[in-house]
Amino acid sequence: MVGEIKVEKVVKRFKQIDGEDIIALSGIDLKINAGEFISLIGPSGCGKSTLLRLIAGLNGADEGKLYIDDKEINHPSHERGLVFQNPMLFPWLNVHDNVAFALRARGIYKENKGEVDKFIELVGLSAFHKSYPHQLSGGMAQRASLARALVNHPKVLLLDEPLGALDAFTRMNLQDELIRIWQERATTMIMVTHDVDEAIYLSDRIIVMTPRPAKIEAHIEVKLSRPRARSNSEFLKLRTNILEILNYAGHEEEPSYYL
Amino acid sequence: MKKIMKKLNNWLPVLSVVLAMVVELVLVNASKHIPAKHPYFVYLLVAFLAIFTIIALAAYYNKKAKTWIEENALFVGAAILFLNLLNIFTKKLALFPVIYFPSIDKILGIIVEEREFLALCLASSGKLLFIGYFFGAIAGFATGIGVGFSKKASYWINPLIRILGPIPATAWIPLVLISFPTTFTASAFLIALAVWFPTTVMTSSGILNVENAYFEVSSTLGAGKYYQIFKVGVPAAMPHMFIGLFNGTCASFITLMTAEMLGVKNGIGWYINWQKEMMSYANVYAGLIIIAVTFSILITLLFKVRDYVLVWQKGVIKW
Numbered sequence: 379m380v381g382e383i384k385v386e387k388v389v390k391r392f393k394q395i396d397g398e399d400i401i402a403l404s405g406i407d408l409k410i411n412a413g414e415f416i417s418l419i420g421p422s423g424c425g426k427s428t429l430l431r432l433i434a435g436l437n438g439a440d441e442g443k444l445y446i447d448d449k450e451i452n453h454p455s456h457e458r459g460l461v462f463q464n465p466m467l468f469p470w471l472n473v474h475d476n477v478a479f480a481l482r483a484r485g486i487y488k489e490n491k492g493e494v495d496k497f498i499e500l501v502g503l504s505a506f507h508k509s510y511p512h513q514l515s516g517g518m519a520q521r522a523s524l525a526r527a528l529v530n531h532p533k534v535l536l537l538d539e540p541l542g543a544l545d546a547f548t549r550m551n552l553q554d555e556l557i558r559i560w561q562e563r564a565t566t567m568i569m570v571t572h573d574v575d576e577a578i579y580l581s582d583r584i585i586v587m588t589p590r591p592a593k594i595e596a597h598i599e600v601k602l603s604r605p606r607a608r609s610n611s612e613f614l615k616l617r618t619n620i621l622e623i624l625n626y627a628g629h630e631e632e633p634s635y636y637l
Numbered sequence: 638m639k640k641i642m643k644k645l646n647n648w649l650p651v652l653s654v655v656l657a658m659v660v661e662l663v664l665v666n667a668s669k670h671i672p673a674k675h676p677y678f679v680y681l682l683v684a685f686l687a688i689f690t691i692i693a694l695a696a697y698y699n700k701k702a703k704t705w706i707e708e709n710a711l712f713v714g715a716a717i718l719f720l721n722l723l724n725i726f727t728k729k730l731a732l733f734p735v736i737y738f739p740s741i742d743k744i745l746g747i748i749v750e751e752r753e754f755l756a757l758c759l760a761s762s763g764k765l766l767f768i769g770y771f772f773g774a775i776a777g778f779a780t781g782i783g784v785g786f787s788k789k790a791s792y793w794i795n796p797l798i799r800i801l802g803p804i805p806a807t808a809w810i811p812l813v814l815i816s817f818p819t820t821f822t823a824s825a826f827l828i829a830l831a832v833w834f835p836t837t838v839m840t841s842s843g844i845l846n847v848e849n850a851y852f853e854v855s856s857t858l859g860a861g862k863y864y865q866i867f868k869v870g871v872p873a874a875m876p877h878m879f880i881g882l883f884n885g886t887c888a889s890f891i892t893l894m895t896a897e898m899l900g901v902k903n904g905i906g907w908y909i910n911w912q913k914e915m916m917s918y919a920n921v922y923a924g925l926i927i928i929a930v931t932f933s934i935l936i937t938l939l940f941k942v943r944d945y946v947l948v949w950q951k952g953v954i955k956w
Contacts, residue, residue: 436853456859466854470872470949483860483868510949530859 380447381533381566383410383433388442390428402428404591405442412447412533415560415567417577417584421624425592426570430536433568434460446533456480459527463539465519467511467526473498474507477525484530497525500559517548521555528559537569541576553579557604578616579606586623596623647696647706649714650689657721658682660729667731670740677745678724685717739919747923755908755927762904763931765821766893769828773889774882777833781840781881785874786866791841798837806831806888807895814899824896831892832885839884843877844870876950879943886939890932905931 385408391399403425410416418426431437432444435454444451446458454460467476478494481487498507501521511519520540527535540556541549553576560567571577577584584598598620602612645652661679666672695702720741726732728740748755783790784798806827817823847870855869871878897906905928912920 434853434857436856454853454856456857458857460854460857462850462854464850466848466850468851468869468872470875470947472949479855479860479868480858483855483858483864512949526858536857 380412382412382447383408383534383566383568384445384448385409385429385433386443386445388429388432388439388444390425390432390437391440401591403432403439404593406594408585408594410566410568412566413564415580415582416569417581418568418570418587419572419574419577419584419620419624420587420595421572421589423589423592424587425589426587427538428592429587430460430538430568430570433534434458434536436460456484456530457532458534458536459530459532460536461520461523461527461538461540463542465511465516465523467514467519467523469511472508472510473503473514473522476511476522477529479526480530493529497529498522500528500562501525501555515548516544517552520544520552524556524559528563528565531563532565534566534568537567539570539572542572549576554605556580561604574617574620575608577620578602578613579608584620586620588624646710647693647703649710650706650717651686651693653714653717653721654682654686654689657717657724658686660721660725664725664729666728669731669735670728670743673740673742673746674750675746676742677749678720678728678741681741681745689713736916737918739922743919744922744926747920748926751920751923754903755905755923758903758905758908758924759927759931761901762893762897762906765824765896765901765904766828766889769825769893769896770832770886770889772825773829773832773885774836776829777836777881777885778840778878780833780837781878782844782866782871784837784841785844786870798834802834802838806892810895810899820899820901824893824899824901827896828889828892831888832882835884835888836878836881839877839881840874843874843881846877847873876947879939879947883936883939883943886936 385406388403388406389401390403392402394400406425406429408429418429420426428437432439433446433451435451435458438452451458467473468479471479474494477498478487481490481493495504495507498504501524503518503521503525506514506518506522511522514522520543524540537556541552544552556567557580559565567580569577569580578600581600584600585594586596586598587593588595598616600616602610602616606613658679661676661682692702692706696706697703724741727735727738728742780794780798784794785791809827809830813823813826814820817826851869851873852865855865860868893904894906894909897904898910901907905924909921909924909928912918912924
């Protein structure tokens with residue numbers, strides 16, 4: 379198995395406009411097993427997207443180191459695919475050419491032509507392979523961007539709120555699709571999300587992060603068998619548990635009088 | 638009444654042509670005009686009559702012809718009416734000074750009778766324009782891409798663009814004349830300079846406005862630096878580049894007309910200037926008509942290329 383990620387004592391600071399440093403990550407330690415489905419969850423400003431960008435190699439850490447399969451991460455690579463909330467398809471390329479982009483960029487398109495259609499098929503867009511991005515719905519565009527990242531056979535797939543901009547039903551469909559792809563390919567998946575239900579539905583393990591200072595608050599193993607039912611009592615218990623850690627559980631008001 | 642008007646609409650150009658013919662044949666010519674060798678205006682009207690009768694008839698069977706004529710009949714009719722009025726004011730009544738406002742017959746006559754020399758002039762101008770435009774556009778793309786992607790290039794070249802760019806290319810004439818071996822190269826350089834500035838500015842600003850996330854995505858997909866520049870940055874900046882090319886085209890036309898005064902052997906701008914000095918205004922108008930038609934064809938071509946290249950842009954796609 380490949381695709382093991384290690385994060386060791388990582389600190390990341392950003393300069394604010396007034397010149398003061400803001401600590402985006404304060405000494406993060408994390409080990410993600412090969413083939414694991416991990417969710418990073420937490421309120422805005424907890425550094426989950428920053429952590430994802432560091433793993434992608436788009437930014438460097440100020441202190442500490444990150445490793446993939448014991449190799450240090452210091453620049454972006456096709457081994458670590460990235461999918462944003464906004465699909466970011468290249469608007470001047472149709473679906474087929476968007477998916478083929480990575481193969482062409484790496485100069486291996488000729489030998490792997492078949493891969494492109496295979497992955498377009500995998501995400502269910504075969505009928506739209508000639509469509510341009512502006513002709514696709516939000517869900518279809520996100521499927522295409524998933525295929526574009528997967529065509530490289532990445533060891534790790536990084537998902538930055540991939541379903542955040544979609545309506546509830548499209549979202550649930552794509553969650554099932556993500557699970558299917560993950561089970562088929564056994565890629566390590568690291569997903570940033572705001573959605574507690576989504577995290578429980580998909581992940582093996584949920585990393586709960588809190589802001590100020592940005593750090594990991596809890597690791598929650600999800601030991602539910604798949605496919606998971608969103609109404610399962612264990613599911614709801616986990617949900618309450620996570621919301622309590624994040625202080626969003628709320629509390630029932632005492633009624634002011636009894637009937 | 639409305640119904641009759643609607644039915645007549647497609648025949649408006651034909652009616653307007655017939656009216657112009659009647660006027661031309663019935664009214665007496667003013668004696669001040671020197672008559673042309675042939676009644677060219679009548680020839681033109683006959684040609685119009687044939688064309689618009691065919692279109693009006695075709696409209697009964699052909700959908701494409703129908704939509705075109707329904708939309709444009711009024712404009713075409715009015716345009717022919719304008720020619721008719723012009724003919725009345727010049728050839729028939731000689732209301733304006735004859736030397737500055739020759740008859741339509743005369744102008745058309747020049748185009749027909751001097752067609753070989755005019756074609757030669759057009760070819761010379763075309764050669765100058767294309768050479769200047771080609772090198773100007775290439776240099777503009779190169780500078781724009783350099784400034785857009787490289788901080789160092791931007792540091793050294795940006796001030797140059799800011800200072801030199803806004804100067805009209807024609808202001809360089811005194812310097813250019815002494816620095817180039819021939820007037821042709823000097824003129825071509827001026828045109829290139831006029832195209833270079835807008836192309837550079839729009840290309841670099843297009844590249845600087847590309848969303849960074851596109852580069853981030855492409856780097857996680859395994860694209861190297863140059864692949865990112867030419868396969869992400871350039872296509873993403875393409876809409877801007879075309880605006881630059883369009884502005885450059887307009888600037889190149891202006892510069893061409895001026896550059897031809899530097900002493901080229903012949904050229905359409907040179908022709909107009911030369912004929913003006915000889916007080917042959919019919920030739921001047923003939924030259925102007927040729928320029929108008931040519932330049933408008935060139936601009937149309939540029940738009941066609943743009944529509945083809947930018948087919949991916951929302952709303953540009955035609956089904």
